[in-house]
Amino acid sequence: MAEQERKQSRSDSTKEDVVETDIETSAEGEEIAEKIDDILDEIDTVLEENAEEFVKNYVQKGGE
């Protein structure tokens, strides 16, 4: 999605580099995205180890 390109290009720039204009994301939406950084560090501490293996082994039977 276009949003992805924007985010990825931003991640290449420095933190001081504040995005000035953005027609896709509202100011508030942008603020929410900024604030998420606070919680990423916390999530890093609880994220299951060996993510790749865990995800690979996660196979469910169909249900319903």
Place this chain on the structure above:
Amino acid sequence: MGLPKVIGTEVEYGIAVRNAPDFNPVMGSSTLINSYAGERARIQWSFDEESPGRDARGFGYEDALPSELDSGLVNVVLTNGARLYVDHAHPEYSTPECSDTREAALHDKAGEVVMARAVARTRELMPADERMFIHKNNSDGKGNSYGAHENYLIARDIPFGSVVRHMTGFFVTRQIFTGSGKLGSENGRGDVDFQITQRADFFEEEVGLETTLKRPIINTRDEPHADSAKYRRLHVIIGDATRAEHQTYLKLGSAALILDALEDGALVEPLLLANPVPSVTAVSHDPTLQTTLELEDGRSITALEAQWQYLEWAKKYVDGGAEEPTYVEVVELWESILTDLEIDPRRTADRLDWAAKLVLFEGYINRDGLPWDDPKLRMLDLQYHDVDPEKGLYSRLVTAGRMARLFSDDEIEGAVNAPPPGTRAYFRGRCVEKYRDALVAANWDSLVFDVGGDALKRVPMMEPLRGSKELVGDLIDQAESAGELLQLLGGE
């Protein structure tokens, strides 16, 4: 006023065990449920009245039997009137029948707590390195899906064709607020980095009886668990298991409201999609909400525009005097969610699971430069749904104050233990709690007691709104034994 909307959900949870390559999910689910039910009542579920092969269109498999019938799998009734059991290869929680939409959302949440406690207890029984995980999700990301079904009691005299015409467009477009988000796509659907729902990739028909393959937008299972001359149970299979409280409330509340409006003739004209099945993925695959869907009349409409239309009808209906007390709140919530989705879906990240995930993923991509298919993001995508309050990322977001709450911890705890007051679930739950030794079997529409005579006594409950606290609360308070209760009920 349409029929009071008796509502319940059934959620199949994902189950996995780390470091156990030969793990059997059926055995694991049984262990899980026994861990919770252990010292509690092990009231056996009875299948007398179940007929999942009956079709609302008037035909069906005569010989279709409940899938659990032969397996003798673990299947218990809890003091809150819920059913906790093994279905196929998943642990499943069916909420008690609720008489309002907020209460139904609360009991759906209580199911998560039951699962979390059950899995915590399995850890005391299993080797430390074999950790069990329970996820409230709907897909393993590899083409296997399991359900989160909603049930709404509706009047038998509404022609089923009318339900199909009016509800198809609603269910397809409501995905913008019912999805719990997923990385990638499955089941041969087009490539996408991230999509709104877990389930969209698995829908292949417009109308049908199946739930495990060729899944339909409108499911025709005609098994009301109530007086079938008066009622249908609309069995909705096109929805995600949701963790965000407001989202579950809106999912259940908006559908109940639209069904009520339909029963009262307040939905003027159906919004007919030209291509319902492809529209399911078209909506889910576009988190920007810009995709337009073709209508039968030649117009094109976005899912958001369609939902604004349904909301307008709903508002008119509620303003016209719909009595259900939660509807005013549902309409307000609906409007605020649509307003925020329209400005930027990220504004709903505190109330919708898919938006919460989107913001998390974008945060990681932004900070660490990860691609969308990075295993770490896949892990986040899965762990969001983990019911463990320490490990589950949804729970972490709640703890961090990032998710809006609708229910207090006390309210949820209440629903874990006690039945909702307004339906027959009250009678069922209180009987499990008070007369468990005499209760031989239970199901949705009856209880069977052994009070010492020659024959077992069966109490039928074909009216979902009878057996409420108002009607039987005093009797249960008075009756010291099941025998006394049956006498007081006067052989009802």
